[in-house]
Amino acid sequence: MDNLKSPYWEVYFWIIVIAIGIAGTAVIFIDPMGLASKFGNAGSFLGGLFTIAAVVIAVITYKTSKKEHRRNTSLNWLLELEQGILPLLEQQLSTVINMAATAINHLQFPRDNSDISEAWLELIEKQNQSLRVLGIKLSMLIGRLEYLNYVNVKYSNYFTETLELIDYILYSSKKSTGILKERKSDKFEKIKLKFLSEIEANELHKKYIVPITFINILPFPAKIESSNEDDIKELILGIRKYIDLKSN
Structure with missing residues (x-):
């Protein structure tokens, strides 16, 4: 009844x-x-x-x-995602991907890396932390909606890919900048080649980092032309389709 x-x-x-x-x-x-x-x-x-x-x-x-209480609570989570988390996530993903691409580019092409400032490397770490926090909030809120069955399973692949992309970008960003910090050490070439070999077959790397076009290399950081913005927008749009207050 x-x-x-x-x-x-x-x-x-x-x-x-x-x-x-x-x-x-x-x-x-x-x-x-x-x-x-x-x-x-x-x-x-x-x-x-x-x-x-x-x-x-x-x-x-x-x-x-x-x-009714469950629906109202879910609506609050949905509003937080729609108005707070997702817009910031779209922006932060683009920022960290571009910074990671810049660091990886400096590993791929031999040149004098002495112009890479420690301040820039520290900035990447801060941007990484911001993305990590957004990823945790995204996972937590959508996890709650999933528990209440307020998701459209047809679009679950967008949420899965987003979490995988966040993990990969954080890993590659941290790893590449960590290697750059070792650029004056004897083990630099060895760890650089191992890392580049590891990421070149990664599908997320091919989709989101490889298409980025560098307009110039110097002065550092290089100016880039992001050709992956549409892919990021599509990813965020897919998450919006995934979260749905109509119980399935």
Whole structure:
């Protein structure tokens, strides 16, 4: 009964209960017993009937209230995602991807890396941290919506790819900048070649980092032309399609 759509279902319910009460009372009075017994039986019958009816109403009201509370809570999570997390995530993904691409580019093409400032490397670390926090919030809020079944499973691949992209970008960004910090050490060439060999077959690397075009190399950091912005926008749009307050 918790799925009833009519706003007047309680009125109809009580009409049915009263009708049953009247019919039941009539049957009791027709029975050939003493008048006092009839009134006593009628009172017991009506009291039990209305008690059961009240319990039914209470249970339905509780379930309806619980469902409405769950939906309102989910709406708050959805608004936080739509207005707060997703716009920032789109911007931060683009920023960190471009910075990671710049660092990787400096590893791929031999040249004097002495112009890479420590301040720039520290800035990447801060941007990485911001992306990491956004990724945690995204995962937490969508995880709650998934638990309540307020997602459209048809678009789940966008959410999965986003989490995988965040993990990969954070890894490649941290790894590449860490190697650049070792650019004056004897082990620089060895760890650089190992890392570049590792990422070149990665599908996310091919899709989001390889297409980036560098307009110039020096002065550092290089100016780049992001050709992956449409892919990032599509990813965020897919997440918006994934989160859905219509319970499946």
